[in-house]
Structure formats: C-alpha cells, structure tokens
Amino acid sequence: AQSVSQHNHHVILSEAASLELGCNYSYGGTVNLFWYVQYPGQHLQLLLKYFSGDPLVKGIKGFEAEFIKSKFSFNLRKPSVQWSDTAEYFCAVTPPAGTALIFGKGTTLSVSS
Amino acid sequence: KAGVTQTPRYLIKTRGQQVTLSCSPISGHRSVSWYQQTPGQGLQFLFEYFSETQRNKGNFPGRFSGRQFSNSRSEMNVSTLELGDSALYLCASSLGTLNTGELFFGEGSRLTVL
Numbered sequence: 495a496q497s498v499s500q501h502n503h504h505v506i507l508s509e510a511a512s513l514e515l516g517c518n519y520s521y522g523g524t525v526n527l528f529w530y531v532q533y534p535g536q537h538l539q540l541l542l543k544y545f546s547g548d549p550l551v552k553g554i555k556g557f558e559a560e561f562i563k564s565k566f567s568f569n570l571r572k573p574s575v576q577w578s579d580t581a582e583y584f585c586a587v588t589p590p591a592g593t594a595l596i597f598g599k600g601t602t603l604s605v606s607s
Numbered sequence: 608k609a610g611v612t613q614t615p616r617y618l619i620k621t622r623g624q625q626v627t628l629s630c631s632p633i634s635g636h637r638s639v640s641w642y643q644q645t646p647g648q649g650l651q652f653l654f655e656y657f658s659e660t661q662r663n664k665g666n667f668p669g670r671f672s673g674r675q676f677s678n679s680r681s682e683m684n685v686s687t688l689e690l691g692d693s694a695l696y697l698c699a700s701s702l703g704t705l706n707t708g709e710l711f712f713g714e715g716s717r718l719t720v721l
Contacts, residue, residue, distance in 0.1 A: 528709075537610075538697065538712040584650065594663045595640065595699075595710055599649035 498587050500598035507575050507605050515570040515601050517585030526588040527568040528595070529559055533581045541583070544568065555579070577607040609634065611713035613698050619719045625686040628716045630698030632679050638662075638703025639681040640710060641673060644695040653696075656681055657703045685718075693720045 501516035519525060529541040542553025549561040559570045568585060585598040612631040620626050632639050641653040652665035656675035673683040679700075685692055695717050699710035 537714045538699075538710075540709060543709065594652045594655055594665065596652060597642070597650040 498585055498596050498598040500583075500585050500601050502601045503599075504602045504604070507603070509577055509605055509607050510574050511605075513570070513572040513575045513579070513603070515583055515585075515603070517568045517570065517598060519566050519568070519585075519587045521566075521587060521589040523590035525590060527559075527561060528586040528588075529553065529557070529568075529570050530584045530586055530597075531581050532584070532600075538584070541570070575603070575605050577605050579603060580605045611698055611700050611711055613696075613713040613716050615716060616714065617717045617719075619721060620688050621721050622688055622690060624688050625684060626688060626718060627682055627684045628696055628698075628718075630681045630683075630700075630713060632681070632698075632700030633711055636700035636702055636711070637679055638701045639675055639679065640699045640701075641681070641683050642697040642699065643667075644697055644715070645693075650697065653683065688720045690720050693718060 497520050499518045527544040530538045531541045532538045541557055542551050542559055544551045544561045552558045557572050559568055561568050582600045582602050584600045586595050588595055611633055614629045630639055638657045640655040642650045643653055644650050653667055653671055654661055654673050655663040659675045670686045675681045695715040697712055697715045699712045701710050
C-alpha cells in the first residue's frame with residue numbers, strides 16, 4: 495500500500511547535537527511534502543513545506559529539509575538542537591491528484607539539556 | 608484570528624454508544640479534514656469536506672461519518688463505539704481552493720471508550 499514511512503520512532507539527543515529525521519514516501523508522480531511538529535500540550539503546526547523548486551527548504555526555528563526525488567525522501571535536519579525542540583515530528587505527503595494529507599507515524603524527539 | 612475550535616475537548620463513552628464531535632474552522636476556510644491520532648498508528652485520515660461535500664475518505668468503517676454545514680463547521684459521528692475507537696480526534700482546516708496540504712489543526716477531542 496502507498497504510504498509515508500518515518501524511520502525512527504524515538505530519537506534522544508543532547509543539546510547542540512545535530513538532528514536528521516528520515517522520511518520516505520511511496521507515491522509516484524508529483525507530491526507536496528510537509529513536516530509538522532507537535533510540542534507537548536500543543537496542537538500540530540506546520541514546520542516547513544515543499545511544493546516545487548529548490549529541493550532544500552527552510553522552515554521555522556532553524557529546521558530545514560531536503561527533497562531527494564530519486565530516493566522518494568524528504569529528511570528533516572537541524573544543525574544544533576535545543577531542549578525546546580523536544581516534540582513529536584510528523585512527515586506528511588499530499589499524493590498526486592489527491593486531496594488528503596497522509597501522515598507518517600511520527601518521530602518523538604527528546605532533547606536533554 | 609481565532610484558530611480551529613473543537614468541542615468537546617474530552618469525553619468518555621461506553622461501548623455501543625455513539626458520539627458526535629464538532630469542529631469550527633478558521634474563518635474563511637472552506638475545507639475541513641478529520642484525523643484519528645493514536646500512539647500506535649499516528650495520524651490516520653478519516654475524511655475531508657469542502658463546501659459541504661465529502662471530497663475524500665480514508666479507510667475507516669461506515670460507523671465513522673461526517674458532514675459539513677454551509678458555514679463550514681463540521682461534525683463527525685461515530686456509532687456503535689468500540690474500545691479501539693479511543694483516540695484523539697483532530698480537525699484541521701484550510702482555505703481549500705487547492706489542496707496545498709497546509710492544514711491548521713485544532714487541539715483535538717480526546718475520546719475514551721470504556
């Protein structure tokens with residue numbers, strides 16, 4: 495079945511460490527790609543998005559993601575995490591000609607100070 | 608401007624009962640999507656409404672239904688509740704003219720089925 499896969503279920507890092515969260519999707523054709531974040535006790539919010547153009551996109555709070563079409567991947571990165579980045583991160587895809595946003599199962603990031 | 612509002616925030620039901628959840632989208636947004644969030648399955652797409660029409664539907668049984676009103680407010684209903692329906696139900700709205708996937712989420716309605 496077509497899907498969105500996030501490789502890591504739980505990632506634990508120390509402050510200032512670098513972060514990379516993997517995301518792969520299985521849809522062919524043109525897709526829109528997103529990362530959403532859910533901080534503890536808060537609602538889901540958009541971190542960054544890719545529709546077309548430069549495959550390296552920058553989002554809020556120093557996050558960036560790279561779209562690699564040949565690998566069907568959209569990995570999230572941050573050079574130096576902070577304690578306040580502790581949250582659950584969701585990769586999401588709008589499939590070709592689709593109207594639904596399909597989410598991965600999420601990755602919980604815990605950052606220790 | 609006001610965000611997406613979901614009511615009730617918490618509710619407890621017993622097996623076999625039914626439940627109705629409500630969602631008021633951001634003013635001007637015409638698309639409303641519903642998701643079920645559980646620890647094991649993450650966010651699973653239920654359905655999406657645009658201008659009172661169901662535009663897309665996820666892979667859930669017919670016990671799950673929804674509707675959208677002319678003011679874009681939406682309700683979802685779950686009949687004959689099962690224990691496995693315990694979850695956080697999230698509503699999200701968007702402008703909806705094209706599906707850009709930029710959704711604005713509410714805080715959710717947490718349903719517990721006993």
